[in-house]
Amino acid sequence: MQQRAEITEAEDCLKADEEDAAPLLNQQLLLGKGLCSARYCLALTLHFSLFIAYSLRVNLSLTIIAMTNGTDPGSLSNVSTDLCPDHSHTQPNGSHREFTPEVSTQGIILSAFFYGYIFTQLLGGYWSGMFGGKLLLGSGLLSSSALTLLTPFAAGLGAAYLTGLQALLGMAQGVIFPAQYTLWAKWAPPLERSRLMNFAEAGCTFGTFITFPAAAIICQYLGWPYVFYILGGTGCVWCVFWFLLVYEDPACHPRISAREKEYIVSSLANQVLGNSHGRSLPLLAMMKSLPLWAIAIAYFCNDWLFYMLLTSMPTYMNDVLHFDIRENGLLSALPYIGNWLGTIVSGLLADFLLSKHLFSMTMVRKLFSGLGMLLPAASLVAVSYVGCNYTAAVIFLTLSMTAISMCGAGFNINHMDIAPRYAGFLLGITNTFGTISGIIAPTAVGFLTSQDLLSGWRNVFFVAAALNLFGLLFYVTFGNGTIQDWAREDTALQ
Structure with missing residues (x-):
């Protein structure tokens, strides 16, 4: 009993220290000192690393339009003639038109990334816990870059080879997140x-924002x-900087200040991290954990909407709204600048609410999840009714990706x-659920829109909105923001 009381008292002291650190932290940030710290340098490095990763991931979504622009739309059966009028006058680049799969095949190619991606999610989480995040993330990024260089060669061989290469690219990127x-668990x-x-994760959408218009210009x-x-x-070159700039934890960093190291270590003292989880995992307890299931279900439903827009928005711009490839690249990128800004601002706002003790951790997570799932669903429903406006x-697409x-x-x-x-x-577990939706969504878009474009796209938007609402309800009901008993060190060792 005395030992339990001492543990409880120690935890209370750590919480008090964490609360005392909040004003000091806010003061440091206001003075601008915190932005030059080692942890913010890591955030900046990860921002650009994820920028590269998503550039390698999404480039095919737009480029496949240029690769297939020799396909005769009239060859598709039962395509609705109730389409938006063509308002573009610029013709896409006419070179390299030998790759011409049908619409449904394009959906399968775009989904192939996720077949490989799902394979390495759990392995990536397990390996990073054993060997550290720096080596694994850098290796995944370098492999992705090398495979991207081989994409034109695979496309020249045929759709099957390009599909296989996309699956390998997904395997390489599956370990990154x-x-x-x-890494962040230690930093x-x-x-x-x-x-x-x-x-750090805003780099994903910033990479998408830059890649779409840049790819369109390069294609033309x-x-x-x-x-x-x-x-x-570019990815291969950046990997050199990754291995030179990133360190596994504050103790390994040669240039971190003693004050910052002490602050990070003390603030994480009650997180019972250890150096890694080793080979031991409480798998049964994880399977029974409703808060974990809540995250997984929310990932599946929300990622359906996100990946549907990520992989298929350029196709919607081309097939329904008839933007030429330069307009397509610019307008497809526009929603992602809103997402980039929204990601950064929402992170600052969430930490502000927590530091001022205005909401509990659980309430903050549910509040931002609610806004981030309800508003995009409403925006997609609106898109389905605007027709050719x-x-x-x-x-509305920009509002959806921003929210x-x-x-x-x-x-x-x-x-x-x-x-x-x-x-x-x-x-790795929850991203596996999200990846399943990434596999299904682009393929579903291809089949739903292959017969009738306008009604098909309307169904695509309705399905995504409905899934988002279901995921939100499940997460609000079962989500939690406190450390679970099975995640504590003493429980894990039993």
């Missing part, structure tokens, strides 16, 4: 967790193969709250 969570103080992780003036050569080469369609960014301060980082010791592995 679990490895990132393993992110609880009161800074939302802002640091959201800023150089030809689509150069998209893969330029982005793949180009301005309204782009506005979905709020999930970054919601269930997206909830793993760190309920089980920081196993954060990378849990991300």
Whole structure:
């Protein structure tokens, strides 16, 4: 009993120290000192690393339009003639038209990434917990870059080879996000967790924002193969900086200040992290955990909407709204600048609410998840009714992608709250659910729209909205923001 009382007293002291650190932390940030710290440098490095990762992931979504622009739309059976009028006058680049699969086959190719991606999610979480996040993330990024360089060669061989290469690319990228969570479990103080992780993950949407218009310009003036050569080469070069700049934890960093190291270590003292989870995992307890299931279900439903827009928005812009490839690249990218800004702002706001003790951790996660799932669903329903109103369609798509960014301060980082010791592995579990939706969604879009474009796209938007609402209800009911008993060190060792 005395030992239990001492443990409880120690935990109370750590919580008090964490609360005392909040004003000091806010003061440091106001003076601008915190932004030059080692942990913020890690956030910046991860921001650009995820920028590269998503550039390699999404380039095919737009480039496949240039690769297949020789396909005769009239060859598709039963396509509705009730389409928006063509308002573009610029013709896409006419070179390299030998790759011409049908619409449904394009959906399968775009889904192939996720077949490989799902294979390495759990492995990535397990390996990063054993060997560290730095090596695994850097290796995944380097492999992705090398495979991207081979994409034109695979496309020249045929659709089957391109599908296989996309699956390999997915396998390489499957370890990146679990490895990132393993790093943040050692670097992110609880009161800074939302802002640091959201800023890092904002690189995903910023990469999409830059890649779409850049790929469109490259396709038009150089030809689509150069998209893969330029982005793949850039990724290979960036990996050199990754291995030079990143350190596994504060203790390994040679240039971190003693004050910052002490602050990070003390703020994470009650997180019972250890150096890694080793080979031991409480799998049965994880399977029974409703808070973990809540995150997983929310991931599946929300990622359906996100990946549907990520992979298929350029196709919607091309097939329904008839934007030429330059307009397509610019307008497809526009929603992602809103997402980029929204991700950063929501992370800052979530940490502000926590530091001021205005809401509990659980309430903050549910609040941001609610906004990030309800508003995009409403925006997609609106898109289905605007018809050929180009301005309204782009506005609602932009609102949808901007609002979905709020999930970054919601269930997206909830793993760190309920089980920081196993954060990378849990991300592997929940991202597996999200990846399943990434597999199904682009293929579903291809089949739903292959017969009738307008009604098909309306069904696509309705399905995504309905799934988002279901995921939100499940998460609000069962989600939690406190460390679970099975995630504590003494329980894990039993």
